Amino acid sequence: MTRPVPIPSRRTAIKAGLAAGAGLAIGSRLELFAEEVARQQELPLFTTVIPRTGERIPPVGLGTNRYSVSAPADIENLCNVLKTLTDRGGSVVDTARGYGRAEEVIGGCITENGNRDQLFLVTKYTESNGRRQSGGAPVDHMAQMELVFERLQTDMIDVMLVHEVRDAANLLPMMRELKAAGRFRYVGVSTSSDRDYRAMAPHLGRGELDFLQVDYSIGNRSAEETMLPLALEQGTAVVCNLPFGGRRNSVLSEMGDAPLPGYAAELDCTSWAQLYLKYLVSHPAVTAVIPGTTKVEHAIDNNGATRGRMPDAAMRARIEATYDQIAGA
Ligand SMILES: NC(=O)c1ccc[n+]([C@@H]2O[C@H](COP(=O)([O-])OP(=O)(O)OC[C@H]3O[C@@H](n4cnc5c(N)ncnc54)[C@H](OP(=O)(O)O)[C@@H]3O)[C@@H](O)[C@H]2O)c1
Helix, strand or coil: CCCCCCCCCHHHHHHHHHHCCCCCCHHHHHHHHHHHHHHHHCCCECCEECCCCCCEECCECEECCCCCCCCHHHHHHHHHHHHHHHHCCCCEEECCCCCCCHHHHHHHHHHHHCCHHHCEEEEEECHHHHHHHCCCCCCCHHHHHHHHHHHHCCCCEEEEEECCHHHHHHHHHHHHHHHHCCCEEEEEEECCCHHHHHHHHHHHHCCCCCEEEEECECCECHHHCCHHHHHHHHCCEEEEECCCCCCCCCHHHHCCCCCCCHHHHHHCCCCHHHHHHHHHHCCCCEEEECCECCCHHHHHHHHHHHECCCCCHHHHHHHHHHHHHHHCC
């Protein structure tokens, strides 16, 4: 195998720049980052397949559970993040009725950016979302789900998920009706806790889910035991939430100042974020990952994980060993 020309990690590039002189301008460091990103952008885009239809999507998307903002400057920043995603070939955006104003903010950005046709929109609804809206009165969940289209400023949602597995028996049939009417393209259920796997498994086992959303990261691999194999068996697409293990004590902060392993260059990775996202999307059951970010720079970094070479099983084992060693897992 020809060894690839090693691409310096951002940390290495920045360190090299700093070593060149304490007076190095921030602009020069940004240039190094820009060069690195431009190199990566030339690499082939990796896509995954949605089992039910064979549709292909770029697997690294965006999580938006911190998109409930109101200040114009904050909204403008998030619209830039969403535009960065599609400008660089990404498409999956995950949101939920439960994320405050996030659906409204994203809907406004979609109209502002004019990029609806480049997006693969995933949102979630659950019974308590409706109860909160109607102040305890009986809830018309179909009507509540219709409001999602208004908030997201679109007439079609790609994936609608039940946000709480305990509501799946009640809400999934309604979601399937809206799917039959062409309003949702796929339906499913979401969780972010392995405590829900037992309740989720029967829905998955009966083939009721086009999509499953589940917590899966290098630091939390319990989904590999039953949920991912069952999803593969049932032809259910899998979206991984909390791909960095969440905002607090993320797998990225656990790496501290540790340098990227040398083999990261063989996978065209220039950051820990890219290495750990590639680890996830190279699992045969995984269709997409939705790293949460409010920063353009991080959206660009994460998008790098859709480019270039992907880990095989042996390389995935190596990535696990690296994480376990540094994190002391
Ligand atoms: N279905 C459910 O029940 C459920 C539950 C939880 C989450 N979710 C979904 O999953 C998404 C992801 O979860 P999450 O956002 O809580 O956690 P996460 O994606 O595991 O981690 C997010 C953290 O990583 C940082 N980050 C992102 N990209 C980075 C990069 N390239 N370099 C360094 N730091 C980076 C973010 O900070 P910055 O903002 O500074 O970039 C943020 O602090 C959510 O946004 C939501 O859409 C679903």
